[in-house]
Amino acid sequence: MLKIGDFSKLARISIRMLRHYDEIGLLVPKSIDQATGYRYYSEDQLPMACRITSLKEMGFGLAAIGDIIRNYHNPGELAKFLEIKQSEVYSELQETSRRMRLLETAIERLRKDETSMNYNVTLKTMPQRYVASVRDKIPAYDQEGILWNLLMTETSGLNLQYDDNCLSLAVFHDQEHKESDPDVEIQISVKGSYEDTEHVTFKMVPEVEIASAIYKGSYEHITDANHSVASWVNDNGYEFNGSLFCIYHVSPAQTKNPEELVTEVCYPVRLKAQ
Numbered sequence: 129m130l131k132i133g134d135f136s137k138l139a140r141i142s143i144r145m146l147r148h149y150d151e152i153g154l155l156v157p158k159s160i161d162q163a164t165g166y167r168y169y170s171e172d173q174l175p176m177a178c179r180i181t182s183l184k185e186m187g188f189g190l191a192a193i194g195d196i197i198r199n200y201h202n203p204g205e206l207a208k209f210l211e212i213k214q215s216e217v218y219s220e221l222q223e224t225s226r227r228m229r230l231l232e233t234a235i236e237r238l239r240k241d242e243t244s245m246n247y248n249v250t251l252k253t254m255p256q257r258y259v260a261s262v263r264d265k266i267p268a269y270d271q272e273g274i275l276w277n278l279l280m281t282e283t284s285g286l287n288l289q290y291d292d293n294c295l296s297l298a299v300f301h302d303q304e305h306k307e308s309d310p311d312v313e314i315q316i317s318v319k320g321s322y323e324d325t326e327h328v329t330f331k332m333v334p335e336v337e338i339a340s341a342i343y344k345g346s347y348e349h350i351t352d353a354n355h356s357v358a359s360w361v362n363d364n365g366y367e368f369n370g371s372l373f374c375i376y377h378v379s380p381a382q383t384k385n386p387e388e389l390v391t392e393v394c395y396p397v398r399l400k401a402q
Contacts, residue, residue, distance in 0.1 A: 129158065135169040139177035154194055155180060186213055229346065229386075247341035247353050249360035251397070257295065257333045260288065263313035264327070270347075272298055275314045276381075282325040291317035297394075299373040339366065340394040342377070346386040350374075353393040361397055370396030 136143045149155035150167065155176060157167035179200065183193045192209070199205035260283060262275045275298075294317045301311040315333065322330045339361050343353045354372075361368065378390035 129168040129170055132157070132167045132169065135173070135177075139174055139181070141177055141181065149180070149190075152190060152194070154190060154197070186210075187217060188213060226348065229348070247343055247356040249339055249341045249357055251337070251339050251364075251366075253335060253337050254394075256335045257291070257315075257317045258319065259315040259331060259333055260318050260322070261313055261315045261329045261331060262327050263299075263301070263311070263329075265309045265311050268308060269300075269310055269312070272312060272314065273380075275312060278327045279314060279316070282328045283322075286322055286325075288318050288322070289320045291319050293317065295375055296379060297373050297375045299371050301371050336370065336396050337398065338394045339397045340375075340392050342390065342392045344387070344390050346389065347391065350391070350393060353391075357393055357395055361395065365400050366397040367400050368395055369398040 130138070132143055132146060136146055139146075141149075146155065146167070150157060155173065158170045158173065159168045160166065161168070176197070179197065180193055183196060184190075188196065188209075196206065196209050199209070260279060262279045264275060264278075266272065266274050296316045297314070299313040299315065301313060318330070324330055339357050341353045341357050341360075343349065360366075373394050375392040375394060376390075377392060378388060380389065383389065
């Protein structure tokens, strides 16, 4: 039998933590001296202590470790626990990578001249366009691909002819940012005449005056371009006059590198009444 101090050294677990494991029933001593209260462990408990430490290093909490230990000799159940944790860790890794990209970009921009933080805003008129359109609510903004897949699938047999000045864009119809189920419409300019399909509508989009700014890079930085357009609109006597839309000059369908994306943020505007 091993005193708690000796077991602590061999298992590389602090005495304080061993006492806590005992209190929650995770790793109970083989015996306790009733007179002194000393805890004694056996050498055959060392593998269990090692399992607990390994599971903690994988990111499991003590409650989950208790459940895993009870199913440790059932490979199927153990695999389920590990696969769930693997999925959680992968999601955390993706989120950490996203935050790292944001930090790196912010640092890079701060190192540049202050004027490089600004975007050139242009006032222009978009002529009327004949488009193939799909509009629906999607789970989140970054799942816009659902709509593009619908459009491509349902028009695959129509022999679509794209307009000479073909624009691919997305219109965001909600009046506010939505955490889920945003109302999004995608459009691509075409020429000719086509019958509507189940989800694709062919229509003429009227001429519209817009204030826009083009930026290169990940969609995560769209807020910077939005701010530049909003400041321009406010400073030049205009007001917003419709739903924001984005033109994809270089889209994810054309490059896998987020830094190569080229997007134009567009706001329909009109002069404020005098």
